[in-house]
Amino acid sequence: MMSEKNITLNKSFQFAIRIVNLYKYLCENKEEYILSKQLLRAGTSIRANINEAQAKEI
16 A cells, blocks of 8 residues: 655645546547547656556665
8 A cells, every 4th residue: 555654646646536537527528538548648657657667765
């Protein structure tokens, strides 16, 4: 589970949830698929990048 002390991971997770919800909204209501898919990939990769950076620190 996520550590409450790691603010960066918590905020990136919450951001990813918001991005997924935005993606769903754009696909369902606006029928926007191309840009929304790119937004989904970029918005949800932040946490993976943070994890990788923190692993390099150890």
